[in-house]
Amino acid sequence: MTDTTAESRRRQRTFFGHPWGLSTLFLTETWERFSYYGMRAILLYYMYFAASSGGLGMDQSTAKSVVSVYGAAIYMSGILGGWFADRIIGARQSITWGAVLIMGAHIALSVPGGGRTALFTSMVLLVVGTGLLKPNITKAVGDLYDDKDARRDAGFTLFVMGVQLGAFISPLVIGALTSTDATSTDPANNQFHLGFGLAAIGMAAGLAQYLVRGNRTLGHIGRTPPSPLEPESRRRVLLTMGGGLAVLVLVIAGLVATGTFSADLVVNAISLLSIAVPIGYFVVMLRSPKVTALERSRVKAFIPLFVAMVVFWFIEEQQAGVFAQYAAQQTDLDAWGVHLDPEWAQSINPIVMLVFAPLIATIWVRMGRNQPNTPRKFSIGLLLTGGGFALMFIPYLLNGAHAPANPVWLLLSIGVISVGELLVNPVSLSASSALAPAAFTSQIIGLNYASDAAGQGLIAQFSKLYTPENWGLYFGGLGLFVVLCAVVLWFVSPLIHRWMAGVD
Numbered sequence: 001m002t003d004t005t006a007e008s009r010r011r012q013r014t015f016f017g018h019p020w021g022l023s024t025l026f027l028t029e030t031w032e033r034f035s036y037y038g039m040r041a042i043l044l045y046y047m048y049f050a051a052s053s054g055g056l057g058m059d060q061s062t063a064k065s066v067v068s069v070y071g072a073a074i075y076m077s078g079i080l081g082g083w084f085a086d087r088i089i090g091a092r093q094s095i096t097w098g099a100v101l102i103m104g105a106h107i108a109l110s111v112p113g114g115g116r117t118a119l120f121t122s123m124v125l126l127v128v129g130t131g132l133l134k135p136n137i138t139k140a141v142g143d144l145y146d147d148k149d150a151r152r153d154a155g156f157t158l159f160v161m162g163v164q165l166g167a168f169i170s171p172l173v174i175g176a177l178t179s180t181d182a183t184s185t186d187p188a189n190n191q192f193h194l195g196f197g198l199a200a201i202g203m204a205a206g207l208a209q210y211l212v213r214g215n216r217t218l219g220h221i222g223r224t225p226p227s228p229l230e231p232e233s234r235r236r237v238l239l240t241m242g243g244g245l246a247v248l249v250l251v252i253a254g255l256v257a258t259g260t261f262s263a264d265l266v267v268n269a270i271s272l273l274s275i276a277v278p279i280g281y282f283v284v285m286l287r288s289p290k291v292t293a294l295e296r297s298r299v300k301a302f303i304p305l306f307v308a309m310v311v312f313w314f315i316e317e318q319q320a321g322v323f324a325q326y327a328a329q330q331t332d333l334d335a336w337g338v339h340l341d342p343e344w345a346q347s348i349n350p351i352v353m354l355v356f357a358p359l360i361a362t363i364w365v366r367m368g369r370n371q372p373n374t375p376r377k378f379s380i381g382l383l384l385t386g387g388g389f390a391l392m393f394i395p396y397l398l399n400g401a402h403a404p405a406n407p408v409w410l411l412l413s414i415g416v417i418s419v420g421e422l423l424v425n426p427v428s429l430s431a432s433s434a435l436a437p438a439a440f441t442s443q444i445i446g447l448n449y450a451s452d453a454a455g456q457g458l459i460a461q462f463s464k465l466y467t468p469e470n471w472g473l474y475f476g477g478l479g480l481f482v483v484l485c486a487v488v489l490w491f492v493s494p495l496i497h498r499w500m501a502g503v504d
Contacts, residue, residue, distance in 0.1 A: 018155045019144040024210060024217040025137055026162040031206025032099065032133060033163045035106055035199040036126075037350075038170030041343045042178050043067055044324050046192045047119075054192055056116060061464050062263050064321040068460035069270040070123055071317060076274055076453035077131025079281055082139075082446030084132065086439075087229045087237075091136035091143075091222030092214065098133030099207040101125045106200035112193045135446035136222065142433025142445075143221045150368050152434070156426040157361040161354060166202070168350030174198055175343030227290075227439045267460050274457030278306065278450045290439035294501055298435040301499035302444070304492065305431060306451050308378045311485050312424045313455025314462075315389050315478065316417060319346055321459060322466050322474075323414065326392075330471060332404035345410055352418035360422045374431050374500065375493035381423030382486035388416030390479025396472020413475075434503045 015023040047063040049055025058066070085094040105125035108118050141159050145152045174195040229237060255265070285291055285299050327333075327345040334340075364371050372380070391413045395405040432448035433441075466474045 015158075018151060018158060021144050021217040021219070021221065022141065022155060022158065024213045025141050026159055027213075028095070028099070028162075028206045028210040029137060029159060030162040030166040031202050031209075032102065032137075033166030034170045034202040035102060035166075035206070036130070037167040037346065038174040038199040038202065039106060039109070039196060040067075040071075040320050041171035041175050041346050042192055042195050043070075044321060045328070045342075056119065058263070060325065062267075064325065064463045064466075065267040065460040066263055067321050068317070068456045068463060069267045069274075070127075071320065072270050072274040072453040072456035072460065073123070073127045074130045074453070075134070075449040075451075075456070076270075076277055077127045078135040078446035078449035078453075079131075079277065080446070081128075081131035081133070082135040082441075082444070085136045085139070085222075086225055086227050086441060088225060088234065090225045091139050092218070094132040094136040095140070095210065095222075096207070098129045098131070098136070099203060099210065101129030102133065103129075103200050103203040103207065105129060106196050106203060110193050110197035110200055131446070134449050138429050138445045138448075139433060139441055140218065140222050142430070151365065153371075153427060153430045154361040154365045156430040157357050157364070157422065160422075160426040160429070161357045164350035164353035164357065166350075168347050168354060170199070170202065171343045171346040175341050175346075226441055271457040271460045274450070274453040278447060278454060281447055281450075282306075285437065285440055285444070288437075288439065291437045295437035297499050297501045298503060299437065299444075301496050301501075301503075302432065302435050302447075304489070304496050305375065305378060305428065306447070308382060308485070308489055309424065309428050309448070309451035310454045310458070311482055312378075312382060312385055312421070313452040314458050315385050315455075315482055316349075316421060317452065317456050318389075318459055318463065319349060319414065321463050323410070325466070326471060327410060329468060330405055331407055331410055333407070335404075335406050340407065345414065348411055348414040349418045349421070352415045353422060356419055356422055357426075373493065373497045374427055374503075375489060375496040377423045377427045379486050379490040379493060381420040381427075382482055382489060384420030384423070385417050386479045386482025386484075386486060388413050388418075388420060388479070389482065390476050391416065393472045393476030393479070396475070401469050401472065431503070435500065 013020040015021075015026070044063055044067050045055065047056050047058045047066065048060045049057070051057045081094060081098065085091045089097075102125070105122040108114065108122040108125060111118060114121075138159075141156060142152075145155060177198060178191045178195040282299070282303060286296060291299065323345055324342065328342040331342070331345075333342065371377075392409060395409045399405060428448055428451070429445075432445050436444035462478070
């Protein structure tokens with residue numbers, strides 16, 4: 001009777017008209033993104049600032065590429081994290097252990113004197129931790145709704161607001177705390193380690209509220225793996241995974257010993273994997289006997305949507321690299337009468353998202369079945385994304401390559417891209433959970449995040465083309481390419497929608 005009463009109360013209470021469990025997942029994601037985006041806001045500067053300024057002294061081009069492949073590895077790991085939850089421990093435990101590892105990653109960076117060893121240790125922990133947490137918390141959101149629930153897209157839009165809330169606050173707080181100044185010769189003026197420590201505290205806060213509120217608000221969601229391995233298979237798989245990890249460690253040790261291990265090697269390897277792994281996974285799902293004919297059609301529909309997401313993330317994720325460098329080196333940071341820290345640029349996206357997300361969510365709910373279908377939403381979102389990126393060609397055309405640009409151009413560009421994100425990111429999360437075959441539920445959500453990995457893998461290569469001399473051509477050319485992709489997607493949308501087989 002007690003369990004029934006608790007379940008009844010959980011179902012009756014709502015979070016802005018949505019299942020109450022969304023509030024727990026919302027807050028967990030908010031704090032996880034606070035930690036991630038706070039770390040990311042200062043990571044590029046930490047890597048390329050000279051050692052005398054508290055940094056690691058990397059080449060700027062290499063630092064941008066490393067930031068991108070770091071992000072690629074993080075989101076690529078979602079496929080493995082989804083598989084681990086589907087087959088071994090379930091989504092709930094995956095979220096818990098993912099949060100623990102993410103917290104450990106930021107702690108590693110927060111210890112002064114750790115240098116590149118601490119950086120690479122942090123990368124490993126964050127890649128594994130995010131791989132466990134991200135696809136499974138998204139799956140848990142999807143499990144709150146029935147497949148035909150008209151609130152689904154709106155619910156994911158609210159969930160993405162949690163992402164943006166954390167992403168908005170952290171660059172401002174951590175950026176102000178670190179007071180980054182590349183000209184400073186006193187490392188104490190650039191408190192990078194203090195900023196990384198605050199990121200760890202943020203993840204700890206998210207983990208604490210998840211553990212305290214999870215049982216009361218989420219019920220049985222994600223407690224058990226949907227397609228568990230048999231005991232004898234589990235032992236074999238875990239031994240295989242352990243053996244593969246050992247081989248990887250030996251290969252890296254051999255490269256280090258022979259002097260052939262380098263940042264460029266890591267960048268190129270992860271860039272290649274970020275494209276090859278999703279392709280391989282689509283082949284596995286399409287050929288799997290566990291996938292029905294209906295599910296196979298939906299996987300086919302997900303392929304062009306996946307490509308569209310790769311194109312979107314290829315633009316959006318340049319905020320941590322190209323946009324960050326532009327903000328620090330090509331922007332007049334005193335144009336508005338007060339000095340702006342370059343980290344402020346990374347708070348534009350979440351501000352716009354927080355303002356417009358409730359509006360977009362309300363529009364989808366009120367339109368109900370009359371709202372644009374998923375491929376059309378993607379197309380409109382890509383059009384805005386490409387157009388926003390191409391906007392940066394205007395100050396280049398007006399003032400030339402070397403005159404510092406007014407910050408308003410950065411504000412407008414990232415603002416338009418952010419509105420485009422609202423028609424792609426939350427919709428992709430909703431679509432991936434609805435299109436997923438039953439045997440691959442968390443894994444296809446991990447594949448959704450792998451689109452971000454593929455986009456960042458491309459950035460790692462293309463961002464090398466960005467220079468202080470040609471930045472306008474870089475923005476204009478890539479922006480036009482994305483606009484053309486949006487037009488193509490619009491015309492093939494009817495075919496994709498048919499393949500979705502009843503999923504809107």
